[in-house]
Amino acid sequence: MNAAVDIFIKQEVRRQLAQRNGLGHLSADEGEWKELFTASKEYSPTISRTETFAFETGEDEGSLVKKILFGVHAAMSVAGGTLGAYHGYKRNRGSLGWALAWSALGTGAPIITTAVAFAQGFGKPIKKGK
Numbered sequence: 837m838n839a840a841v842d843i844f845i846k847q848e849v850r851r852q853l854a855q856r857n858g859l860g861h862l863s864a865d866e867g868e869w870k871e872l873f874t875a876s877k878e879y880s881p882t883i884s885r886t887e888t889f890a891f892e893t894g895e896d897e898g899s900l901v902k903k904i905l906f907g908v909h910a911a912m913s914v915a916g917g918t919l920g921a922y923h924g925y926k927r928n929r930g931s932l933g934w935a936l937a938w939s940a941l942g943t944g945a946p947i948i949t950t951a952v953a954f955a956q957g958f959g960k961p962i963k964k965g966k
Contacts, residue, residue, distance in 0.1 A: 916946025919953060926959035 920942025925935035942949040 912946040913943045916942035916949050918942070919958075920949050923953040923956075923959055927956065927962055929961050 917939045921935045921939035924938025925931065927938075928934035938949065938953070942953075
């Protein structure tokens with residue numbers, strides 16, 4: 837990217853962040869605009885990844901990561917609850933109580949519950965007489 841574009845992007849990111857933080861409208865004076873269009877090639881401002889991301893999407897990087905992790909956790913909880921309900925129902929020969937118990941466990945701790953269910957033989961009934 838050339839230096840003039842770098843300066844413009846950096847100023848725009850700072851202006852938007854200032855507005856978002858309630859600092860009002862910040863504009864460049866004539867000297868800054870002159871510098872913008874006559875910047876030398878040696879000048880290379882750095883814009884942090886967080887500033888660039890906030891400029892492009894209107895949110896910071898941390899919130900996107902939180903949203904992704906929340907989505908993954910929600911999907912695993914639904915899958916764990918569903919697998920747990922099926923396993924509890926089949927393992928205990930149609931018991932709705934055990935299906936609900938296994939579903940609650942699967943929702944709360946999906947990885948552990950799913951591992952235990954497969955270790956017991958997923959959906960295989962308990963042998964009578966033991």
